[in-house]
Structure formats: C-alpha cells, structure tokens
Amino acid sequence: MSSLVGLALAGAVICAWLALHVFAVWHLDASASPVLAVLCLIGLTWLSVGLFIVAHDAMHGAIVPGRPAINKGLGSLALLLFAGFSWRKLIVKHMAHHRHAGTDDDPDFSRGGPMSWYIDFVRTYFGWREFWVLGGSVILYALILGARWAYVGFWAVPSILASMQLFVFGTWLPHRPDHDAFPDRHNARSTRFGRPLSLLTCFHFGGYHHEHHLYPSVPWWQLPSMRGKDER
Template identity: 85%
Template sequence: MAAGVIGAWAALHVFAVWRLDAPAHPLLAVLCLIGLTWLSVGLFIVAHDAMHGAVAPGRPRLNAAVGALALALYAGFSWRKLIVKHMAHHRHAGTDDDPDFGRGGPVRWYAGFVRTYFGWREFWVLGSAVILYALILGPRWPYVAFWAVPSILASMQLFVFGTWLPHRPGHDDFPDRHNARSTRVSDPLSLLTCFHFGGYHHEHHLHPSVPWWRLPSTRRTRA
C-alpha cells in the first residue's frame, strides 16, 4: 500500500511537471492538481504509519527509510524531527505539551501547526528543488504549482481532518484520555479527506500500530 501511494504520487508528479502542457489543457491540469494534493496527503500518512512501525512491522530501519522518503517527497521534511514530535503528540494529546495542539480558532491553530513543522530546512529543500527544475525545464511556470501547491493544500487537509476536527476542545466530549474523536463520516469520505485519519482518529489513538487501510476494521472488531 505504501509503495502504491508513493508510486502513484511519483508517476502523476512526473507527468504533470515533465509532460503536461498545463496552459493548453487547463482541465487536466486542475485534475492533476487535485490528484497530487490527495496523494500528498497519502505521502504524509505513509510516513505517519512508518513512525508507528506499521509499514514494515518488526523492521525499524525499513520503516525509517520509507518514512523518510515519503516526507522528502512531500515537502522535504525531517524524519527525525517529525517522529519525535508525533510521539509527543500521542503521549500528550490535546494538552499544552502536545506539539500539534493549538488554542484559538482554526486559522490561528493552523498557523502554529505550520510554524511547528515548516522551517528553514523545508524552505531550502523545496526552494532548491524549484531552482533545479527551473534550470532543467526552463521558464515553464506551471511546474512550480505541481509540487508546492499540492503540498500546501495537503497540509490544510491534514490539519482540518487529521488534527483540528479530531482534537478541538469544546465541540463535544472526548470518549477517553486520548482527547481524540472520530468524525464518523462514511468510509469513502473518510478515505478521500484524510486516508481514514479523520473518520477513525480515535481508533488510531487506541491502536496506533494499525495502518491507515485497516482502521475501519478496528471499529467493526470492537463493535
């Protein structure tokens, strides 16, 4: 499943950047942008599963390699930095010690979310990639959109469906100490929004080693 997500993103990215004449085919360009945004969410979810050892159970080095690759393709993120922060999120979910938790409305919370995970490393990695593409491809402006824009849109999607909706306080009571709730949408919508990490977020906190594609079965098993 991880190879499928990474391979699909790579194939669509290569097509959109290297083959597609976006100004001549605007509808196809928009479809590629939507597809790359969703697959960028998938890249982050693959890395997230790797953090929990779910990509290759019992093989920590392989998990780390796959997770680092997915994060590099997504936005040049550091595997070491993200795994430390994500483990802290699970230990302190919904508290002031949770690096993903924010106060105030969704805009302020998202701004803090971006500051936490996007720093100079990511700026230089993405900037260098854009410059390299410019040197190779020349003045074809659309290629910038097919990496930077999907990454930004995917961060918003991940934040809304994977962090804000599951962990925002005051909306309704949390079921337990994990301070996490599932959004209880249909399985197709759960898959489209955040690879099941919105629709089954509480289940993920209960069973962090379960990969994204098996999360729906955890609720059926408990039922």
C-alpha cells in the same frame, strides 16, 4: 500478509505520486488542457496526503512491523517528496502528540481558532531545512525546465493544499476542544464519515482518528476494522 499489503500500498502511493508529478511537471501543457491540469492538481493533492500518511504509519512501525529500517526508509522518502520534511523531527513531535494529545504539551494542539491553529501547525513543522530543500529543488527545476510555473504549481501547491487537508481532517476536527466530549483520555474523536469519504479526506485518519489513538500500530487501511472492537 499484513506486511505485504502495507508495503504494496506504501509503494503504490509513492509511485503514483512520482508518476503523476513527472507527467504534470514535464509533459502536461496546462494551457492547452486546463481540465486535465485541474485533475492532476486534485490527484497530486490527495496523493500528497497519502505521502504523509505513509510516513505517519512508518513512524508507528506499521508498514512492515518489526522492520524499523524499512519503515524509516519509506517514511523518510515520503516526507522528502511531500515537502522536504525531516524524519527525525517529525517522529519526535508525533510521539509527543500521542503522549500528550489535546494538552499544552501536544505540539499539534493549539487553543486558538482554526486559522491561528493552522499557522501554529505549519510553524511547528516547516523550518529552515524545509525552506532550503524546497528552495533548492525549485532552483534546480528552473535551471532544467526554464521559466515555467509547472514545478511550483504541481508540487508546492498540492503540498500546501494537502497540509490544509491533513490539518482540518486529521488534527482540527478530531482534537478541537469545546465541541463535544472526548470519549477518553486520548482527547481524540472520530469524525464518523463513511468509509469512502474517510478515505478521500485523510486516508481514514479523520473518520477513525480515535481508533488510531487506541491502536496506533494499526495501519491506515485497517483502521475501519477497529471501530467497536472493544464492544465485540
């Protein structure tokens, strides 16, 4: 049952992003419908966060447990749509994050302020591959659609905003040092948002980040049920 739910939710996020992206880029006249354009931008940003979370669950084999090929396929597709990211590169770095969370060996960790930390975060994951994939996609869109900003505004902008959202709620708030004591060796804390806000900000990876480090194979939609499990 869990596999069916995980597969359905991953498919829903990917299909919703594709549908909204196609509508916004190919059919929406932003100048005639500015409010709808803003709503599309907000929706694509949140769904872009969802794409990354789908890929993240796939890295832990949590979408369809015991089926690595399916997890890899869905994760690779989600990362490609998000920003052309490499599955292999991200899974290696993310596993290093779990082994060395909150230390100098953690690729997601920085001792600088939030802005310099975010810049380091972007540099860690955005390289030449991503540059050429996104650049090539923009050129292809330009050849097909002509000189329109829609393919940039409804892909690059949501991806950038989503990366900021993922960084703030999924990395900086849970792992920043010198704020309050971490509960254990995982050097991770949960932000303790209510479930609706936790879902909206980072698909529960902010509100239940410590639970994720305790139970990394648990998918995002089951994380709230993990809170206080050891005490029950």
